[in-house]
Amino acid sequence: xxxxxxxxxxxxxxxxxxxxxxxxxxxxxxxxxxxxxxxxxxxxxxxxxxxxxxxxxxxxxxxxxxxxxxxxxxxxxxxxxxxxxxxxxxxxxxxxxxxxxxxxxxxxxxxxxxxxxxxxxxxxxxxxxxxxxxxxxxxxxxxxxxxxxxxxxxxxxxxxxxxxxxxxxxxxxxxxxxxxxxxxxxxxxxxxxxxxxxxxxxxxxxxxxxxxxxxxxxxxxxxxxxxxxxxxxxxxxxxxxxxxxxxxxxxxxxxxxxxxxxxxxxxxxxxxxxxxxxxxxxxxxxxxxxxxxxxxxxxxxxxxxxxxxxxxxxxxxxxxxxxxxxxxxxxx
Amino acid sequence: xxxxxxxxxxxxxxxxxxxxxxxxxxxxxxxxxxxxxxxxxxxxxxxxxxxxxxxxxxxxxxxxxxxxxxxxxxxxxxxxxxxxxxxxxxxxxxxxxxxxxxxxxxxxxxxxxxxxxxxxxxxxxxxxxxxxxxxx
Numbered sequence: 096x097x098x099x100x101x102x103x104x105x106x107x108x109x110x111x112x113x114x115x116x117x118x119x120x121x122x123x124x125x126x127x128x129x130x131x132x133x134x135x136x137x138x139x140x141x142x143x144x145x146x147x148x149x150x151x152x153x154x155x156x157x158x159x160x161x162x163x164x165x166x167x168x169x170x171x172x173x174x175x176x177x178x179x180x181x182x183x184x185x186x187x188x189x190x191x192x193x194x195x196x197x198x199x200x201x202x203x204x205x206x207x208x209x210x211x212x213x214x215x216x217x218x219x220x221x222x223x224x225x226x227x228x229x230x231x232x233x234x235x236x237x238x239x240x241x242x243x244x245x246x247x248x249x250x251x252x253x254x255x256x257x258x259x260x261x262x263x264x265x266x267x268x269x270x271x272x273x274x275x276x277x278x279x280x281x282x283x284x285x286x287x288x289x290x291x292x293x294x295x296x297x298x299x300x301x302x303x304x305x306x307x308x309x310x311x312x313x314x315x316x317x318x319x320x321x322x323x324x325x326x327x328x329x330x331x332x333x334x335x336x337x338x339x340x341x342x343x344x345x346x347x348x349x350x351x352x353x354x355x356x357x358x359x360x361x362x363x364x365x366x367x368x369x370x371x372x373x374x375x376x377x378x379x380x381x382x383x384x385x386x387x388x389x390x391x392x393x394x395x396x397x398x399x400x401x402x403x404x405x406x407x408x409x410x411x412x413x414x415x416x417x418x419x420x421x422x423x424x425x426x427x
Numbered sequence: 428x429x430x431x432x433x434x435x436x437x438x439x440x441x442x443x444x445x446x447x448x449x450x451x452x453x454x455x456x457x458x459x460x461x462x463x464x465x466x467x468x469x470x471x472x473x474x475x476x477x478x479x480x481x482x483x484x485x486x487x488x489x490x491x492x493x494x495x496x497x498x499x500x501x502x503x504x505x506x507x508x509x510x511x512x513x514x515x516x517x518x519x520x521x522x523x524x525x526x527x528x529x530x531x532x533x534x535x536x537x538x539x540x541x542x543x544x545x546x547x548x549x550x551x552x553x554x555x556x557x558x559x560x561x562x563x
Contacts, residue, residue: 105447105459126449126457146475147508204506205548210442212476216511240445240461257546258514326478332471339446341459347428347449351457374451378428381467388467391474 097194099225101235101242105341105348107221108160109134110237111198114223116170118196119272125237125341130352131281132163133289135345138301139309145259146215148330151309153344157219157260161198161267167281171270176263180255183264184247188227190268196225196235200265202256207249208236213337218260224250238339282356283425286366290417303417306410313403324397328387335384343377346413350374353420360425369419376413383409430460438464440472479506483561490557496532498523498543500557505547515546 099118104110104125109132113125129135134155143150165172177183190197203209203217226233230247245253254264296302309331316324334344341348353370357363383405390397430450445461452458486503489495502512513520525531526539537551544554 103445103447103459103461105449144510146511210444212440212442212472215506238446240447252548257516258511326474329471329474332468333475336465336468337440337472342428342433342448342450342462347457351449354455354457370457371455374428374457381428384467384471388470391470 097196097225099196099223099235102237103240104237106154106339106345107237108157108219109348111221111223111235112160112164114235114237115196115198115269116164116272119269120274121272121276124351124355126348126352127278127355128160128164129345129348130289130356131167131278131285132160133285133292134160134163135289135349136293136301137303137305137344139305139312140300141312148327151331151334153335153340153346158200161221167285168273168276170272172267173270174265174267176265178263180251180264183254183266184251187224187266190266191224191227195268196223198223198267199254200262201250201253202262203253205249205253205256206236206245208234208239208243208245216256216258217338218256218258218262220253279359279425282359283423286353286356286420286423290420293417294414294421303410303414306406306413310403310406310410313406314399316397317399321397324399325391328397328402329391332384332387335380343380346373346377346380350377363423365419365423369416369423372412372416372419376409376416379405379409379412430458433460433462434465434467435462436464436466436469438466438469438472440464440469440476479503482508487557487561493529495527496529497555497557498532499527501543501547501549501554507547512546516542518542 102114104113106125106129109125109129112128113123116123136152136155138150138152140150164170175186177186187197199222201220201222203220204214222237223235224232225235231244232247232250234243234245236243254262256262293302296304299305299308316327336342350370350373353366353373357366357370360366383402386402386405390402428450430452433448433450441464445463447459448462449457450460483500483503486495486500490497490500502508507515509520509523512523516523526535540551540554544551547554
């Protein structure tokens, strides 16, 4: 058996990639994975519904972390999907027998080690399988503080759940990982890229424009049924915190990335300042969630204007972080 | 957020799990801290869970009084809605709606029933009935 070591992370996809690369000798933190895969974002897509609620996301599309890390760090990786459960199970067993650790996409709902409270139909969860004992799989699920076990039946059902973002049994693993990578140019490039895309998204549903769009939609809740309005507001908080974002919809994790980036560039002051600003913006996102929670609890009428204004303020303050990040000139 | 401000609210929705939160420690150095819960998040999650529970209970009663087929209950009980069930089975929403009618459901082919069994995680016997009583 391989001597894999489980580590607790904030988020599933970035956590799997960080653990996987570390196992292959490339020591790279979760925030670094998150930053280098350009994963920070914001999207509000009212015409795509999940459980009757509009799609709200604080990060990029599922699987983009895996794909961007592969591309940006030039890591040779294999991604395999399967047309049948049997083929998917056999391939997993084969890879484990070879001593590999394998990333897998799965539904959350069918994983029996998840507590009932958070088992929802979300098909883009990620986990690492590092060994098998008979019909039980030893799993490093990044959002759990300890490694877990899952039986064959349950794992298979989760890997082959149908519907939106169906995992189709997706397995992924690196073929060759460089032991040392000069991260500097990649960090510099991605900091520039994310700042530009957040500030100047061409579509009104993403980036800072997406936040302002959501803020306007919150105002319109006034005319909706109160029960719906409360569920809508609660949905925002759930997307921000519940799915495992490291707090404040990945903003805290990104602040950590900026701090690491600053250290990489001999304690660059602009990046250190940007990290501090992002941490403060994260605190504001937490305040925003607190405002919502209070209004859900309260029997009184909801002050939609105040909640909407708060989000407008956040988008304004977050824009300052990206502008700060654009001041950074890498000497690489 | 400072590591000392990371909430430790023992939320029931965390089910004794811990979530890793990034926060600033000594000299502002960022690290992860395990959080046992946050009241704010718990309120939001519970509101969603209550809504699901209401749908299941309503569905249970409608099936019990023969207004809807057992499929209607099992869909909600598996935390799905019409959209998710349609996406999972590949059936049209209007087809599934017809299958909510007890008389249509009673005549469904085994093939179609097995399709529902597969995505809802039920056996053929289970999907044709509902439990005597619900204790949740």
